[in-house]
Amino acid sequence: MQDRVIEARELTKVYRMGEIEVHALRGLSIDIERGEVVSIMGPSGSGKSTLMNIIGCLDRPTSGEYYLDGERISDLKDDQLALIRNQKVGFVFQTFNLLPRASALANVELPLRYGDRRNNRRERAGAALEAVGLADRIQHKPNELSGGQQQRVAIARALVNEPAIILADEPTGNLDTTSGDEIMELLLSLNKQLGTTLVIVTHDPEIAEKTNRIIRILDGLVEASK
Amino acid sequence: MNIFQSIFEALDSLSSNKMRSGLTIIGIVIGVAAVIAIVSIGRGAEGTILGSIQGIGTNLIFVFQGGSQEVLNPKPLTLGDASTMSDPFQAPSVAGVAPILQGDAKVSTGGESTTTRIIGVTPDYGIVRNSSLSEGEFINEEHILGQASVVLLGSEVAENLFGRNVNLTGETVRIDGRPFRVIGILESKGGSTFGNEDDQVLVPLSTAQTRLLRRTNPDQVDAVIVQAFDSQAVPFASEEISNILRTRHRTAIGADDFTILTQQDFLDTASTITGVLTIFLGGIAAISLLVGGIGIMNIMLVSVTERTREIGLRKALGARRADILVQFLTESALLSMFGGIIGIGLGVLISQAVGQIAAANDTPLNPSIGVDTILLATLFSAAVGLFFGLYPANRAASLEPVEALRYE
Numbered sequence: 001m002q003d004r005v006i007e008a009r010e011l012t013k014v015y016r017m018g019e020i021e022v023h024a025l026r027g028l029s030i031d032i033e034r035g036e037v038v039s040i041m042g043p044s045g046s047g048k049s050t051l052m053n054i055i056g057c058l059d060r061p062t063s064g065e066y067y068l069d070g071e072r073i074s075d076l077k078d079d080q081l082a083l084i085r086n087q088k089v090g091f092v093f094q095t096f097n098l099l100p101r102a103s104a105l106a107n108v109e110l111p112l113r114y115g116d117r118r119n120n121r122r123e124r125a126g127a128a129l130e131a132v133g134l135a136d137r138i139q140h141k142p143n144e145l146s147g148g149q150q151q152r153v154a155i156a157r158a159l160v161n162e163p164a165i166i167l168a169d170e171p172t173g174n175l176d177t178t179s180g181d182e183i184m185e186l187l188l189s190l191n192k193q194l195g196t197t198l199v200i201v202t203h204d205p206e207i208a209e210k211t212n213r214i215i216r217i218l219d220g221l222v223e224a225s226k
Numbered sequence: 227m228n229i230f231q232s233i234f235e236a237l238d239s240l241s242s243n244k245m246r247s248g249l250t251i252i253g254i255v256i257g258v259a260a261v262i263a264i265v266s267i268g269r270g271a272e273g274t275i276l277g278s279i280q281g282i283g284t285n286l287i288f289v290f291q292g293g294s295q296e297v298l299n300p301k302p303l304t305l306g307d308a309s310t311m312s313d314p315f316q317a318p319s320v321a322g323v324a325p326i327l328q329g330d331a332k333v334s335t336g337g338e339s340t341t342t343r344i345i346g347v348t349p350d351y352g353i354v355r356n357s358s359l360s361e362g363e364f365i366n367e368e369h370i371l372g373q374a375s376v377v378l379l380g381s382e383v384a385e386n387l388f389g390r391n392v393n394l395t396g397e398t399v400r401i402d403g404r405p406f407r408v409i410g411i412l413e414s415k416g417g418s419t420f421g422n423e424d425d426q427v428l429v430p431l432s433t434a435q436t437r438l439l440r441r442t443n444p445d446q447v448d449a450v451i452v453q454a455f456d457s458q459a460v461p462f463a464s465e466e467i468s469n470i471l472r473t474r475h476r477t478a479i480g481a482d483d484f485t486i487l488t489q490q491d492f493l494d495t496a497s498t499i500t501g502v503l504t505i506f507l508g509g510i511a512a513i514s515l516l517v518g519g520i521g522i523m524n525i526m527l528v529s530v531t532e533r534t535r536e537i538g539l540r541k542a543l544g545a546r547r548a549d550i551l552v553q554f555l556t557e558s559a560l561l562s563m564f565g566g567i568i569g570i571g572l573g574v575l576i577s578q579a580v581g582q583i584a585a586a587n588d589t590p591l592n593p594s595i596g597v598d599t600i601l602l603a604t605l606f607s608a609a610v611g612l613f614f615g616l617y618p619a620n621r622a623a624s625l626e627p628v629e630a631l632r633y634e
Binding site for chain 1: 231238239242535536539540541542543544545546547548549626627628631
């Protein structure tokens with residue numbers, strides 16, 4: 001019995017830029033199993049970012065159906081999408097996107113403030129930071145941390161709500177090779193420990209090699225999946 | 227997110243840009259302080275003016291010639307009218323009657339001279355107007371009968387002519403060239419609604435009629451000041467006076483050729499004028515509050531643009547529209563609230579300072595800062611913050627997460 005955490009059918013996405021219609025996705029379908037580690041590759045303009053936005057529930061497809069963790073996403077309202085993002089998706093960005101004035105702990109706590117009514121936020125945020133190996137840095141501000149450490153904080157923030165998927169957009173793009181490797185190892189080990197599905201969007205073939213499966217996107221369609 | 231977290235986050239965000247927040251707050255501070263100061267000073271001034279009107283006596287009635295509309299052949303007020311008013315059978319509510327003549331004249335002595343108001347009075351004037359003397363004696367019946375050349379000096383006139391206002395009884399002054407003997411000095415009363423009562427001189431009415439202030443009709447007087455028994459009797463007294471004058475002047479119905487003013491009329495007029503002035507000035511001050519509000523909107527718009535990525539991130543992490551809206555509204559509301567609080571303090575200080583300056587210049591002015599004024603200013607500034615914060619906050623809340631995250 002297959003357990004699909006991501007199931008996308010015939011997704012299309014059309015942007016209007018003035019008079020011109022841009023077809024970013026042209027009927028793309030993908031499936032991702034729970035616990036898989038998948039990388040999405042493709043040149044700029046291939047529709048890779050659009051796909052990532054739809055998978056991450058930041059955007060809706062023009063047509064087609066998308067199920068995330070069994071829930072139909074394609075036609076939810078903005079606030080419902082916000083809740084889905086909060087509960088089921090963990091984002092890791094290339095530029096970390098931490099709040100500069102907030103401590104590591106407060107940054108990790110941020111997703112819990114939206115939507116979570118429980119009171120043990122601080123403990124859960126602390127536990128997530130411990131899981132990424134930053135237990136001794138919880139009160140540091142982002143500018144007091146190295147790039148690798150900042151990305152670890154971002155990963156802890158993605159983990160803290162125990163999401164169905166972690167969506168990482170070029171997670172090592174702004175890091176040197178050593179810390180980049182460390183971040184990849186961290187992501188992979190978290191996948192092993194927690195079984196969280198990991199979707200990595202990347203240009204870097206070395207990164208892609210470390211994943212179970214590479215989905216190549218070209219001109220809004222899946223070119224290859226292996 | 228609960229409200230305390232929102233406030234805490236907003237404070238954190240505002241304090242990260244202290245200069246900018248401070249300058250924005252100043253805009254509101256000035257607006258609120260101006261409104262508070264002007265309204266409270268206005269009320270103080272109203273209190274002072276009404277107080278000085280009440281000071282002339284709550285039971286006085288002023289009768290002037292001339293009606294409110296054009297009347298054919300109006301008759302002047304005469305001594306006969308005045309004496310009829312003092313008839314206890316025709317006017318039982320009247321306690322005292324003081325007909326007066328008044329005009330300006332040059333008063334001089336040795337080398338000094340001054341132009342001042344001359345009032346021709348009867349002995350009753352002193353009782354009706356409650357005048358007291360710092361020395362000498364008041365004008366009496368003998369002075370009236372003898373058309374005596376005697377004068378009572380106001381303390382300021384005395385000061386101007388002699389350089390002092392004591393020990394002047396028996397001195398001689400010249401009014402329009404005629405010598406008058408000083409029989410007393412009026413006690414200083416300070417400024418009042420009817421001009422400076424210290425800058426006037428009193429002479430016997432008969433003397434004024436025959437020598438100083440001649441009128442076409444030798445019996446004519448300029449006004450009659452009537453004292454009712456008490457303030458409750460004022461409406462009755464003015465009714466009785468009206469009837470007497472209508473009969474004596476044979477006026478057509480509804481065409482009075484005289485005007486009766488009671489203290490209540492003066493009070494009503496004065497409080498209308500000060501009320502309008504306070505609203506007018508307060509309105510101008512409120513405009514500066516509005517300008518402060520636009521300052522908030524401006525700075526919040528800048529802040530939204532600067533924090534576009536942050537907004538995108540928050541949305542990606544699950545912030546709903548309302549969460550972002552509340553976040554930015556809290557910031558602008560806090561800005562205006564701080565401005566409001568500081569503004570109230572500053573406004574109170576300004577009005578107290580004005581009160582002190584006025585007191586130092588011998589004008590009693592007690593700025594009154596009512597709870598309603600403070601409440602109004604607080605509510606108004608909060609409303610300004612929310613109103614002008616709404617547009618930027620809504621703009622932030624409407625940002626598409628994808629676009630916002632991509633924003634550089």
